[in-house]
Amino acid sequence: MNNAPSWNQIYCRLALDEVRDALRARVDLQGDDAGARTAGPARTDRADVEASFGDPEVVPALERLCACFQLTPFERRLLLLCAGHAMDAEFATLCGQISGDPDRHTPTFDLALTLFNGGHWMPFHAHSTLRYWELIELDDPKPPNLSPLRINAPVLQYLTDYPCHDPNLDALLILAPDSGALVPSHDACAQEIRALLLEDQDGTPPPIVQLTGPEDDAKLAVCQHAVRPLGLSVSCIDTRVLPQEIQSLQTLYRRLERQAILAPCAYVFQADVHESERVAAERALRYLLQRLSCPCIVTGDLALHVPDRQVVKVEVKRPTDEEQRTVWTDALARHAPKPIADRDLHRLLDQFDMNETQIRTVCRNWRATSQAHGGSAETSATPFERLWRQCRTQSRTPVSGLARVLEPTPIEWDVLILPDREKRILHTIVEQVRHRRQVYREWGFAEQGAAGLGISALFAGTSGTGKTLAARIIGSALQLDVYHVDLSAIVSKYIGETEKNLEAIFRTAETSGAILLFDEADALFGKRTKVQESKDRWANMEISYLLQRMEAYTGLSILTTNLQSSMDEAFTRRLRFIVQFPFPQHQQRASIWQGVFPKQTPTGTLDYAKLARPEISGGVIRSIALNAAFHAARDGGVVEMQHLAQATREEFAKTEKTLLPQLVADWVETSTEVTQAEELM
Known part of the structure; x- marks a missing residue:
């Protein structure tokens, strides 16, 4: 030393x-x-x-x-x-x-x-x-x-x-860790930022660089590669913890400026803030950016208006398909417990739009779980199924209460009773989701324009006819999450709020390849009205926004409606698939009854023709079957016709509908005769 x-x-x-x-x-x-x-x-x-x-x-x-x-x-x-x-x-x-x-x-x-x-x-x-x-x-x-x-x-x-080292800044500054090599498209962003900072500004501070785009994980690495060749370190500041009082901001500015002189650095203000924090963050950030003379970079989509300072936006996009393939190949070579087939790698690229950090994290976790899964339920899963599950988990993003995440569960197509034509459409939807990236990107269809690449579908039918079940079956077939969105809950009476809620959902689902299921579409997509009042104009704008966003979304988005006839034809023309869910007739109801009980459920002698008499939907049938199972568990553990009769009467009473006695009268004849014979003995 x-x-x-x-x-x-x-x-x-x-x-x-x-x-x-x-x-x-x-x-x-x-x-x-x-x-x-x-x-x-x-x-x-x-x-x-x-x-x-x-x-x-x-x-x-x-x-x-x-x-x-x-x-x-x-x-x-x-x-x-x-x-x-x-x-x-x-x-x-x-x-x-x-x-x-x-x-x-x-x-x-x-x-x-x-x-x-x-x-x-x-x-x-x-x-x-x-x-x-x-x-x-x-x-x-x-x-x-x-x-x-x-x-x-x-x-x-x-x-x-x-x-x-200024201890007064310890609670605010985070020194960025070293990062590895960038993918070529991100390295190009770093070079662009460096060129901006090196331009002769005639004695004025360099321009403020605002990094936009979906690649939050990569933005910090881009900053490091941009400024370190200039002899600068990178210090990160979370704008959410900036003070709001002018005196405190003035003190903070002096300390930040002094620190940048003593230890040359670039400040990266991380401004990905919630809507409720946006105004305060913009105000504090504007105060500092107007005064700091060192290189300043802002990440996030805040509206930056800094007097006397130039703001240059640089978009950090997702790695290209070829870059993702390169990262996958390298990460699998380093961490994979066993090689995977080219077709499996192609499936991953088709489905998950992941950045470098996510890909490498998935591969490391895959290796760890492969080493530790012995003796657990995971032993039944193949290595690739565990890798796929890791991808789905890693790319899943919190949806902030706007949607409910339905993870894929084993649901067979047989439980969905639909006409053959409608089932064929559902299978076609699955095929298009599986091969969308190959067709759009490798075969050139994406080059024809960014709009219209989303796969959209309308599921139309009365309540309980299987619309949500069909979406879950598609999710099970594709092994993808379903983001279940109740449109009636996110439509806001405040102008602009509905679009913000929708954008948050689409942005969250974009990278995970999740299926978006917008339930109760009638809340938003009724007949578009003539503009007679300002609220009519804004309602039509909400509809147009969702249509455009669905077309641009790279995954599958599904709308459900109970009243297709009330929907504007101009809207339905822009949907790729329309699937009708008719009310089940007697034969379809009998088929639903035959498949409603899980294999593990003990059942007695059930007459499915008799069970199919009441004109009820598949959703109501499933509710009756569940309640009957609880009655059977109370009485000894076997589901019989009398349990189903009791559950049916309760269901009709709950919905205040009339159940004709003759529909269920003979459901309990056999059981009653047996009971009477026992009493005589």
């Missing part, structure tokens, strides 16, 4: 010698016994040291500091006096001898005026350079001329070649 002093440390020592000489001279002038004064280190010949260690092309830290803050000669000496007191015990002894009291051994403004010619009162003012930038600190600002002074720790660290 090399313990030799650096050139900055040597230069600082030489500058301190000049101040030490002034202190010694003052002690001698006051008539103190020269022998009583502590002998300091021998004076180093400045010319010899500079000839041995100095580099004429390197400006010492002390001189850089004086130039950056435009310190006067007096302010320079006062700063060195405080630095010497912190570094050399002789300074404290000499200060105590000059004051005549060993306990008053700290520097003061009054002492500096005594020592150095050319002193004036301006450095004592609160807005003077030394105090404004907190290069020195006063223990008691009243009175300032007699207050003990000390040099600020980061300033002393800067002068002596130690890493500058």
Whole structure:
């Protein structure tokens, strides 16, 4: 380990010698016994040291500091006096001898005026350079001329070649960790930012760079690769913790600016904030950006309007298909417990639009779960099924109460009783979702335009006919999450709020490939009205926004309606699929009854033809079957016709509908006869 002093440390020592000489001279002038004064280190010949260690092309830290803050000669000496007191015990002894009291051994403004010619009162003012930038600190600002002074720790660290660390910023600044290589498209963003920062600004601060786009994880890495070749570090600031009071913001600005001078850096303001926090974040951010002269980068979609500052937006997009393929290949080579087939890799690329961080995290987790799954339920899953599950979990994003996530569960197509034509349409939907990326991107259909690439469907039918069940079966077939959105709950009476809610849902689902199921579409998509009032115009805008967003969404979006006839034809023309869910007839109801009970459920002799008599939907049948199972569990554990009769009567009573007695009269004949025979015995 090399313990030799650096050139900055040597230069600082030489500058301190000049101040030490002034202190010694003052002690001698006051008539103190020269022998009583502590002998300091021998004076180093400045010319010899500079000839041995100095580099004429390197400006010492002390001189850089004086130039950056435009310190006067007096302010320079006062700063060195405080630095010497912190570094050399002789300074404290000499200060105590000059004051005549060993306990008053700290520097003061009054002492500096005594020592150095050319002193004036301006450095004592609160807005003077030394105090404004907190290069020195006063223990008691009243009175300032007699207050003990000390040099600020980061300033002393800067002068002596130690890493500058301001403890006042610890709670705010996060030093960005090192990042690996970028994919080519993100590296191009980094080069664009670097070029912007290197442009000659004619003495004005560089432009503010705002990073937009969906790639939140990659934005920080792009910032690092942009500024580190310029000799800058990256410090992150969460805008949500910025103060709101002007005085606190002013203090924060001074400390951030000073830190950027002492330890050259770029500040990255992470401004991905909730709507309720947006106004406060924009106000605090605007105050700082208008004043900071160092490179500043903002991530997020805040509306930045900074007076006298140029704001340049750079979009950080998702890695391209080819870049994702390259990352997958590298990550699988490093972490995969076993190789996967090319067709399986193609399926992953088709379904999940993931960034580099997500891909590498998935592969690491896949390896860990593959090593630990022995003896658990996971043993029944193939390695690729575990990898797929990791992809689905990693790409899933919280939906903030706007939607309910329905994870895929084993549901067979047989439980869905529909006409053959409608089932064929559902299978076609599954095929198009599976191969959409191949057709759109590899076969060139996406180049024809960004709109119209989404796969949209309308499920029309009365309540309980299987619309939600069909969406879940599609999710099971594709092994994808279904985001169940109740449109009646997110439609807002406030102008613009509905669009914000919808955008949040689409943005959340975009990367996960989730299926979007918009239930109760009648809440929004009734007959579009003529614009007679302002509310009509906004209602039509909400409909148009959803149509456009569904067309641009890269996954599958499904709308359900109970009344297709009430929907505008102009809307239905823009949907790719329309699936009718007719009310089940007697034969369909019998089929639903046959498949409604899980295999594990113990059932007696059930007459499905009799059960199918009441004209009820599949959803009502499932509700009756569930309630009957509970009755059977109470009576001994086998579902019989009498349990179903009881549950049917309860269901009709709940909905206040009339159940004709003859429909269920013979459901319990056999059971009643058996009971009567037992009583006679």
